[in-house]
Amino acid sequence: MTLHLTSHALCPYVQRASISMTEKGVAFERTDIDLANKPDWFLAISPLGKTPVLTDNDQSIFESSAILEYLEETQPHPLHPSDPLLRAQHRGWIEFGSSVLNDIAGFYGTKDKDVFEAKVETLRAKFSQLETQLGEGPYFEGSAFSLVDAVFGPVFRYFDVFDQIGDFGILTDKPKVQSWRAALTARPSVQSAVSADYPELLWAFLLKRQSHLSGLMMDRPGGEAGL
Structure with missing residues (x-):
């Protein structure tokens, strides 16, 4: 398992990434953080200080739209139309x-x-x-x-x-x-x-x-x- 999703329990943008990976049948780990008390390690991988962040083999991607597109390009079962x-x-x-x-x-x-x-x-x-x-x-x-x-x-x-x-x-x-x-x-x-x-x-x-x-x-x- 190489995919790790840094999350907040209520964030709708995190849910997008979770739904995408679940639909694709991709295993991933998930860690919820408190956005009112952001840990230093999170700020190091999230330049905007927002969730979600997807980490793949120690390389991190922030912003849900970028995460969704990355998953489309690297994981099976595309959710975008082919046309x-x-x-x-x-x-x-x-x-x-x-x-x-x-x-x-x-x-x-x-x-x-x-x-x-x-x-x-x-x-x-x-x-x-x-x-x-x-x-x-x-x-x-x-x-x-x-x-x-x-x-x-x-x-x-x-x-x-x-x-x-x-x-x-x-x-x-x-x-x-x-x-x-x-x-x-x-x-x-x-x-x-x-x-x-x-x-x-x-x-x-x-x-x-x-x-x-x-x-x-x-x-x-x-x-x-x-x-």
Whole structure:
């Protein structure tokens, strides 16, 4: 075993790499670190101080997009389409997925109600774009699981907790998106990308943000106690 993934328990970008390697049937080790107390050895291999970092035979790669491409080039069972045009389009949708994650961070992080509501509208609009892009499924490109699916599995995982807080209508009236979400939720590689206590960890993380969403959580019966 030569692949080692340096991780954070809640990082959606780490989950991408984990899902990719699991789908490829590649053995790897994983070490979670505390990003609030980064060890020196981690800072030595992560110039941006972020997870994930993939180490292969003592050589390290940082940034999830670079890691995914490296895995595609060096490991079996490609998750990118073979057609160059379709492959380039998928790379674009992967970046779209990253922009959705940025909006999700704004959604759960802002203290301002107006900004919060603006983020809700932005997320609704982006998932409406996805609704028009999706076909018959069950995955992004039909029956084949791709890296776009590996990116959106962690995206949808957030909503498993958000749905416990309130109905924000972000995924409402989007049957193709909902079906895609269900297919990814059931995928073993997506399930195994996080620990069993992920929902509780995410709940605690969101509460600590002291954001507008945190206030809605506190208003929920037993909100401080968690799920």
